[in-house]
Amino acid sequence: MFFAGMAILSTLMVPATARAEDEAILRLGIVSFLSGPAAGPFGVPAANAAKMMVGALNAGRIPQPYNGIGIAGAQIEIVLVDEAGGVTKQVTEYRNMIQRRGVDAVIGYISSGSCLGIAPVAEEMKVLTVFHTCGTPRIFEEANYRYVFRTASHSATDGIGAARYLVDRFPNLKSYAGINQNYAWGHDSWRDFEGALKVLKPDFEFKTHQLPKLFAGQYNAEISALLVSRPDALHSSLFGGDLEAFIFQATARGLHENTRLILTTGETMMFQLAKRLPDGLIMGARGPYGVFASDTPINKWFRKEFQDNFGLLPTYPAYMMGQAILGLKAAYEAVKTKDALPDTEAVVDAFSFLEYTAIGTTVKMALGEGHQAITGTAYGIFGHNEDTGAPIINNVISYSAECVNPPASTNTVDWIAQGMPGAQCD
Template sequence: MLRSTRAIRRFDSLIRNCAVLLIVAAGVLAAPEEAHARIELGATAQEAEATVGCMFPLTGRAGLYGRDSIGGIKLALADLQAQSGHKPAPKLRVIIEDDRSKASFAQRIATDYVERDKVRFLCGVISSGVAQAVNRMARERGVLFIGTDHASSRLTIEEFNRYYFRLSNDTFTSMAAGARYLADLQKKNKWKRLVYLGPDYDYGHVSWRDLKSNLDRLGVRYQVAGEYWPRLYEPDYSAYIEELANTKADIAVIGLWGGDFVSFLKQAISSGLNTKMLIANFDTGGSYDVLESLGRHAPSGLILSSRHHNNWPDTARNRKFVADFHKLEGRYPTYTAEGAYSGIMAIGHALAKAGKHASTDKLISTFENLRLSLPEDPDGFSSYIDPLTHQVMQAQAIGEVVPSGAFPPAQVMLSNWTVYPAEALRPPAELIQERRARARQASPVVQPPRKEE
């Protein structure tokens, strides 16, 4: 089995490190990647009442998610002004730089934001490994960090600190919904065997832990047919797909995201894996870029969800957000657009409530009691911050792939929704306390490889 034992993981890591050294040596003669220019939105430095320093990947395999995040920020700044009524909205200056999905690079950017730009808020970040590095720096400096689309629940449970808040679903939320879906499915089709494949760093490992924890809490009886850990940005999944097929599992839960999941899914469908077992991705698999990649046919055997959907909920607020993004950017948004939108909206609303010159302590208290209506909220519900974890609490919808030309160029979308309310997905207080106590004696978390695209 690929990467299924600790010894094989060490050997694979050694081979990968040797390969990285060869790549670095070869790269000495190559021109360095051109840095993406700093982007500034909103108020000028002279006008701003608060400066927000955001970090997203703007180049490489995850670059689309950074670019969509910028689109979401633009919409948030416009909506804050439109919703302010008679009371002027806080004047926000938003700075954005390319973190290249690298922890050390993002830490340098964040430090520069704090020391040179005097930001009151750090914001954004797509990779959980990068977010953990920025979070440590923010805690040390006492600067608020408003996370958007990184998802490891370790940030709000084991590594909780008062300066960090997250405005998109985390792995616990997604896997709590996924576990409930699988529990209901087992009552219908009597599935028994489950296999997992996820990226070999903290996000992938925590996703698997959160899924198993939630399945166990629900009393689901199942067999683990295997677990596999490809590297981040793996170009070829064919060997892993063959191993997945050989497990003869009933369901494969995939923890890959972005271009990695797109690449995996194309190869998996080509090999017919989806005809041998159900393929589920409960956190990011339903993102628009994934659906667009599937082409004109709606493959069977896929169970997908995401942190935002363009066609759910079918509310005036969500329809407006999607239409506004399309008008602004000329394409439909991936889930990261709404995550970045939510982060800036939260900052704007917190400043408006606490006061533009409020202390950090006052802002923390305001965030802990914050409720706001966001595009992904179904009618009658507003997102809110859980004061115990600083994690936004939101509903989650899981769907099946069906033909649809409503959001071109994608020719399929998700439908046949199963929706789980936010309260059903909230981690129990005793679980939070147990994990935090255990973390004080735990080994260091697994970080992404140093060499990334």
């Protein structure tokens, strides 16, 4: 059951049992793409994960250490908002959630543009806001926030991990190119990948970098330029419908036959579109999620529950949403009292520099004065099981958080330019 056709704003109570009239309620704003080209691969899986996780939390059905009812004993009510429509609209929707719908905290935002626009508004309104997916490093490297957190690594992790994978797995490649969306996410992703690649393999020859607009849909001109330049490797942080459209158009023209395609968000395609994808694509999941997640009790529960409810295995947007919800629960419960929900100021203090167990990894709120998470990441090569045809990932290399993230109080661009000193990649 997907959120197809859902209204832009709705309130969902996910009850476990009959509630007493005086039972505490935590009203949680959840923002995700429910319409548009990013909805199917990203927004809907994330929204489905939120509904599933909240239902399980309200019933106390998540494995330890999250088996306590709700959040700090309170039942959770969701106010679900569609992220489609642009930054200005999102700022308006955010204010409406707080002022008209009375949400206590917000978890959301896939687009880097949305996060950059929402962060100062959250700070102004003093509302605890957790970004679950957006990737630009600029949020906490260009400003300091008290009420804003991000429980996923930023895009430097993806770019550095991709560069390391190419050099480690394919040391004989000689040239590279890129195709990335022409906005904050695409620019930041390319900058960090190319910077890391120049450190790791200075003689790698640059061919071309294509920058189509966000949600372009058609990539014939860019594919022609890539075919002419014939790079050995191609980096792409395209996501959602853009990634799917590009891959179908590029593989139809044979781009993958002579060029290694490394797709930092590629894991979102591997189940739903498996029959249409060629073997050999290098895929990441923006961290240790999906097929790259550790086989923990929570992960086993999460995968089974998601597949039972929605008919597909969860991909990384679902993991990132679940990870954010568990982070919020961990922060609230670090300062909970017997009599009432802790206030926002106490929860914010507890969230800063928090380290907690997520679905398939450990999250450390180590950067951005304790507001920006670090995790490890992994890449592997997509293929199909010879006997069953099921999608699989081979040749996986995992990198620790300390290998692919800058140290605290260090600007990402500067750290990469300095040669990534102190990176721990054993």
